Amino acid sequence: MPSLxxxxxxxxxxxxxxTADFLARAGVALGIGDDAAIVxxxxxxxxxxxxxxxMVEQVHFLDETMGExxxxxxALAVNVSDIAAMGGEPKFALVSVCVPxxxxxxxxRRLYDGxxxxxxxxGVAVIGGDTTSAxxxxxxxxxxxxxxxxxxxxxxxGARPGQxxxxxxxxxxxxAGLHALQRIAAAEGAERDRLAALLPPRLAQAHRxxxxxxxxxxxxxxxxxxxxxxxxxxxxxxxxxxxxxxxGVRLALKEKLLPLSGELSAYAGGNGLRATDLALFGGEDYVxxxxxxxxxxxxxxxRLRAEGIPLFVIGEVEEGPPGVELEEADTGLxxxxxxxxxxxxxxxxx
Amino acid sequence: MPSLxxxxxxxxxxxxxxTADFLARAGVALGIGDDAAIVxxxxxxxxxxxxxxxMVEQVHFLDETMGExxxxxxALAVNVSDIAAMGGEPKFALVSVCVPxxxxxxxxRRLYDGxxxxxxxxGVAVIGGDTTSAxxxxxxxxxxxxxxxxxxxxxxxGARPGQxxxxxxxxxxxxAGLHALQRIAAAEGAERDRLAALLPPRLAQAHRxxxxxxxxxxxxxxxxxxxxxxxxxxxxxxxxxxxxxxxGVRLALKEKLLPLSGELSAYAGGNGLRATDLALFGGEDYVxxxxxxxxxxxxxxxRLRAEGIPLFVIGEVEEGPPGVELEEADTGLxxxxxxxxxxxxxxxxx
Numbered sequence: 113m114p115s116l117x118x119x120x121x122x123x124x125x126x127x128x129x130x131t132a133d134f135l136a137r138a139g140v141a142l143g144i145g146d147d148a149a150i151v152x153x154x155x156x157x158x159x160x161x162x163x164x165x166x167m168v169e170q171v172h173f174l175d176e177t178m179g180e181x182x183x184x185x186x187a188l189a190v191n192v193s194d195i196a197a198m199g200g201e202p203k204f205a206l207v208s209v210c211v212p213x214x215x216x217x218x219x220x221r222r223l224y225d226g227x228x229x230x231x232x233x234x235g236v237a238v239i240g241g242d243t244t245s246a247x248x249x250x251x252x253x254x255x256x257x258x259x260x261x262x263x264x265x266x267x268x269x270g271a272r273p274g275q276x277x278x279x280x281x282x283x284x285x286x287x288a289g290l291h292a293l294q295r296i297a298a299a300e301g302a303e304r305d306r307l308a309a310l311l312p313p314r315l316a317q318a319h320r321x322x323x324x325x326x327x328x329x330x331x332x333x334x335x336x337x338x339x340x341x342x343x344x345x346x347x348x349x350x351x352x353x354x355x356x357x358x359x360g361v362r363l364a365l366k367e368k369l370l371p372l373s374g375e376l377s378a379y380a381g382g383n384g385l386r387a388t389d390l391a392l393f394g395g396e397d398y399v400x401x402x403x404x405x406x407x408x409x410x411x412x413x414x415r416l417r418a419e420g421i422p423l424f425v426i427g428e429v430e431e432g433p434p435g436v437e438l439e440e441a442d443t444g445l446x447x448x449x450x451x452x453x454x455x456x457x458x459x460x461x462x
Numbered sequence: 463m464p465s466l467x468x469x470x471x472x473x474x475x476x477x478x479x480x481t482a483d484f485l486a487r488a489g490v491a492l493g494i495g496d497d498a499a500i501v502x503x504x505x506x507x508x509x510x511x512x513x514x515x516x517m518v519e520q521v522h523f524l525d526e527t528m529g530e531x532x533x534x535x536x537a538l539a540v541n542v543s544d545i546a547a548m549g550g551e552p553k554f555a556l557v558s559v560c561v562p563x564x565x566x567x568x569x570x571r572r573l574y575d576g577x578x579x580x581x582x583x584x585g586v587a588v589i590g591g592d593t594t595s596a597x598x599x600x601x602x603x604x605x606x607x608x609x610x611x612x613x614x615x616x617x618x619x620g621a622r623p624g625q626x627x628x629x630x631x632x633x634x635x636x637x638a639g640l641h642a643l644q645r646i647a648a649a650e651g652a653e654r655d656r657l658a659a660l661l662p663p664r665l666a667q668a669h670r671x672x673x674x675x676x677x678x679x680x681x682x683x684x685x686x687x688x689x690x691x692x693x694x695x696x697x698x699x700x701x702x703x704x705x706x707x708x709x710g711v712r713l714a715l716k717e718k719l720l721p722l723s724g725e726l727s728a729y730a731g732g733n734g735l736r737a738t739d740l741a742l743f744g745g746e747d748y749v750x751x752x753x754x755x756x757x758x759x760x761x762x763x764x765r766l767r768a769e770g771i772p773l774f775v776i777g778e779v780e781e782g783p784p785g786v787e788l789e790e791a792d793t794g795l796x797x798x799x800x801x802x803x804x805x806x807x808x809x810x811x812x
Contacts, residue, residue, distance in 0.1 A: 166594050241514050265498075
């Protein structure tokens with residue numbers, strides 16, 4: 113393949129991926145190819161939500177655990193999830209890639225295949241970014257821009273005593289998937305093949321192709337019932353601590369109310385892991401953790417169910433110094449829940 | 463210093479840097495610290511400009527050529543320049559950093575010192591970003607958001623035959639500065655000290671602390687006189703080719719009209735370099751290259767001069783297949799101008 117300059121590469125990866133009609137309807141006056149993109153403003157009744165999230169090779173993924181298309185898909189999905197966690201609607205994305213020699217044009221094209229697959233699923237217009245070389249490790253830095261009805265964005269700081277604490281789906285699946293993928297990567301020969309054949313597809317999928325909770329976020333913001341909200345990127349414990357500290361309240365969770373999927377329990381049981389630990393401390397599930405007035409609980413459950421989204425109440429908000437406690441299932445004792453989670457600085461690689 | 467998690471680090475680097483009053487006046491309803499920032503929309507008479515630009519250690523800078531604060535300053539300045547190149551007003555920035563072990567908290571704090579110095583100079587509210595670890599090289603990925611009067615953004619595609627081609631300042635200084643800094647970095651002992659003592663401050667400054675041309679861009683967009691526009695990030699030749707190809711025209715430049723600063727000529731002469739080559743092919747000057755109807759030239763010159771900004775007409779736009787030609791100063795011959803410039807993929811490191 114001929115050596116291409118930066119513009120040639122960007123064209124190769126992005127051109128023709130989204131139609132002029134789609135971009136125009138999305139409000140894009142000028143997309144990829146100039147110094148900046150131009151997008152039209154929204155009416156006075158809306159605000160903009162803007163977030164950025166980066167994936168780094170060796171830190172967030174390895175060749176052995178993620179395909180190229182998975183990397184692209186997930187890099188956008190985790191950003192869309194940040195908009196979902198505010199109750200917003202994702203609209204635009206900018207994608208900056210730092211490309212090391214090992215990522216040739218074909219691998220990068222597959223990365224963009226995955227990224228655009230995610231963009232199409234969530235109606236996101238890719239309007240710009242940057243492409244540079246990198247000495248060693250791939251970096252995909254995405255910025256996403258969404259909108260929300262003015263004043264309706266759901267912040268971390270809105271939790272109040274008496275509210276219910278909820279999750280919009282089970283957690284721990286992505287962490288279990290990563291555990292399984294890392295075991296396969298570390299094995300060799302026949303053992304590797306054996307482990308790969310046993311890989312539970314739903315767990316691998318949860319790690320590689322996370323599902324941002326846009327619909328759930330829109331319902332929570334649109335109805336006004338969502339009082340505080342986070343996406344579970346760093347694990348339930350870590351996200352619960354964020355809500356507690358931002359809101360100045362205590363979250364009292366019950367272990368027996370945690371939604372544990374059958375796949376998670378089976379995998380944990382077969383591999384000497386505690387499903388509850390994965391559900392509390394494993395990250396990257398991208399369901400929503402939030403709080404809502406108990407008076408809204410039944411109506412909220414019905415609205416979500418109509419969209420195929422479950423609602424799991426896992427505890428309640430109490431007064432008190434900021435913190436998170438967990439009532440153990442077997443002892444009935446309440447204990448402080450460790451603040452640890454999926455933190456890149458604290459834990460190091462992957 | 464105690465080990466800090468991601469949130470601790472972000473707080474250390476960003477907290478208290480910009481006042482609540484400044485952020486509120488900038489339209490920031492919610493800044494750093496939640497899943498996404500919230501900013502209010504502009505009136506219906508304005509559009510948004512959004513751009514992203516990334517700096518990578520080893521590729522865009524070395525420890526020997528840039529201080530930490532320079533890296534932060536420049537990472538934001540080159541993004542502000544993209545908004546200037548559309549004629550817009552920069553408003554918000556998101557800063558994502560991938561931090562390798564060699565960049566400790568103190569070095570990162572100096573990087574943010576420089577970044578916020580630039581933000582203050584251009585009135586940019588830093589509203590978010592992301593922080594991750596990195597295996598080896600620092601990456602600073604910035605997204606900047608600006609606004610412009612609806613329909614007034616100046617695109618690359620607006621050059622028309624008969625227009626004048628202009629620059630808003632001399633070029634080649636940053637490339638000469640980089641050349642000087644690299645020679646110092648490669649030297650040792652007394653020779654290194656000797657070269658450092660001879661380093662022309664304006665050239666080093668041009669490389670380390672580029673000046674985005676926001677005022678010039680605002681005048682060109684506000685008056686409607688700017689027909690096409692680029693910032694000189696990849697060199698005059700490369701940017702002229704971009705205007706020519708996007709507009710479907712030929713740009714005929716004259717070597718004798720190129721603005722060469724005294725510092726550039728002196729440095730080039732003393733180091734066996736051609737000042738013209740640096741001015742045409744050296745990148746990262748961040749003055750503006752554009753085209754405008756000749757009927758506006760005098761008024762435009764006066765409007766810019768009132769702000770202390772020069773206007774150098776360096777050629778004109780002609781019909782013909784897209785391309786760029788240069789009339790040589792010594793021979794008077796017109797020759798095709800090479801498309802090469804400061805391209806990270808084509809040239810490799812720095």
